[in-house]
Amino acid sequence: MTSSDAAIETTTLRVRRGGVEVLHGVELRVPPGQLVGLLGPSGSGKSTLMRAIVGAQRIDGGEVRVLGERAGSPALRRRVGYVTQAPSVYDDLTVAQNLAYFARILGAPRSDVARVLDEVDLAPLAGRLVSRLSGGQLTRVSLGIALLGSPRLLVLDEPTVGLDPVLRRDLWRLFARLAASGVSLLVSSHVMDEARRCDRIVLLYQGSVLADLTPEELLRSTGTTDADDAFLALVAGAGR
Ligand SMILES: Nc1ncnc2c1ncn2[C@@H]1O[C@H](COP(=O)(O)OP(=O)(O)OP(=O)(O)O)[C@@H](O)[C@H]1O
Numbered sequence: 001m002t003s004s005d006a007a008i009e010t011t012t013l014r015v016r017r018g019g020v021e022v023l024h025g026v027e028l029r030v031p032p033g034q035l036v037g038l039l040g041p042s043g044s045g046k047s048t049l050m051r052a053i054v055g056a057q058r059i060d061g062g063e064v065r066v067l068g069e070r071a072g073s074p075a076l077r078r079r080v081g082y083v084t085q086a087p088s089v090y091d092d093l094t095v096a097q098n099l100a101y102f103a104r105i106l107g108a109p110r111s112d113v114a115r116v117l118d119e120v121d122l123a124p125l126a127g128r129l130v131s132r133l134s135g136g137q138l139t140r141v142s143l144g145i146a147l148l149g150s151p152r153l154l155v156l157d158e159p160t161v162g163l164d165p166v167l168r169r170d171l172w173r174l175f176a177r178l179a180a181s182g183v184s185l186l187v188s189s190h191v192m193d194e195a196r197r198c199d200r201i202v203l204l205y206q207g208s209v210l211a212d213l214t215p216e217e218l219l220r221s222t223g224t225t226d227a228d229d230a231f232l233a234l235v236a237g238a239g240r
Contacts, residue, residue, distance in 0.1 A: 007032045007067060007153050007184030008053055014061035015048050022048050024207045025062065030153075030186055030200075035179040037195055038188040039231070040204035046188040047085065049204065050155050053186065054082045067152055078106055081146030081154045085161070089130050089141050096126040099144055108149035120144040120174065136167040143174075154178065156187045160194065172197040192227035203234060210234050 008030035015023040022045050030036045038046050051057035052064050055072015064071035067079055089098050099113045117123040120140040125133070130141060139159055146154055156175075160168040172194065175185050179199065187198070195201045196215045203210040211218070211234055219225060222233040 005032055006030060006065070007034075008186060009065045010049075010052070010062065011065075012062035013049070013052060013059060013064060015045075015052055015057060016060050017048060021060070022207050023052070026204075026207070026209055028202060028209060028212070030184055032152075032184050033179055033182045034199040035175050035185045035187065035197070037198035037201045038186055038204060039192060039195055039201055040188075040190065040210075042190055044204045045207045046190075046204055047157055050082070050157050050186065050188060054080060054155055056082075078108070078149040079152045081148075081151035083142045083146045083154075083156045083159055085157050087138075087142035087145075089138065089145065091131040092129065094127050094129055095122055095133070095141055095144075098130060098141060099148065102145045103148050106149045112148050112150070116144040116147045119147055119178075121170075136163050139163065139167075139171070143171075147178075152183060154183060154185045154187075156185065158188050158190070160189060160191070168194070192231050195227040195230075203231060205235060205238065210238055 006029050008028060010026050010028040013023055013026040014021060026049060040046055048057060052059050053066060053071055066076055069075050093101065096113060099116055103110060103112050117126055120143050122140055122144060125137060130138065133141065143159060160171055175187060179185055195218060198215060200212065200214055201218055202212045218227065218230045222230040224230040224233055
């Protein structure tokens with residue numbers, strides 16, 4: 001595979017926020033059709049890196065290529081789905097009305113609404129007002145909006161935060177299904193345990209990539225059986 005096949009490729013990416021450099025030359029490569037976990041402690045730069053990938057962040061050095069285009073270029077608008085930590089959905093509309101509204105904005109076919117409702121398992125709740133949904137159901141509405149227009153890349157910023165273990169498992173299963181259908185996914189989390197559900201894991205620490213490996217390689221290379229211990233071992237190694 002040539003590097004131009006990558007869904008995401010950043011080269012020596014540097015970003016400053018509030019006058020302070022928070023990403024220090026990040027090299028990231030997300031292969032197509034893979035579920036890649038972006039893991040790292042709070043403040044390590046995960047959201048900033050995702051913002052740079054979707055073109056919502058001014059960068060101060062390096063390059064970000066997404067699906068073969070420069071990040072943020074208009075050609076990517078419908079090809080990339082992005083869910084932030086504070087997703088915007090309309091409380092006073094139903095689930096289906098929210099999806100129909102965003103489908104129109106995106107120019108996605110109306111038939112996408114039914115497809116997406118099925119994909120995120122919300123068809124039974126299509127007529128319910130968003131203000132009456134649980135946290136997990138709301139997360140799935142945001143994810144559904146990101147899936148409108150059949151994007152080739154999904155960038156999801158901590159989609160499982162605050163969800164119970166069953167919902168988290170269900171969401172990771174949905175991510176794996178999407179990856180199996182050819183969609184590339186970059187999913188951030190600070191729950192190390194979620195690492196085992198990914199094809200690859202990128203560990204971000206203090207604004208740099210500490211490791212980029214498979215879950216098996218993570219455990220094998222650190223001689224641990226638990227993702228938390230593996231991360232701590234890598235951090236200790238980096239400090240040496
Ligand atoms: N608007 C801002 N102005 C100045 N500094 C910021 C701003 N937003 C974030 N930062 C800083 O940039 C660094 C990276 O933040 P970022 O939100 O990318 O981390 P994160 O890994 O996503 O954290 P979390 O898991 O808590 O969401 C942190 O040191 C943070 O304090």
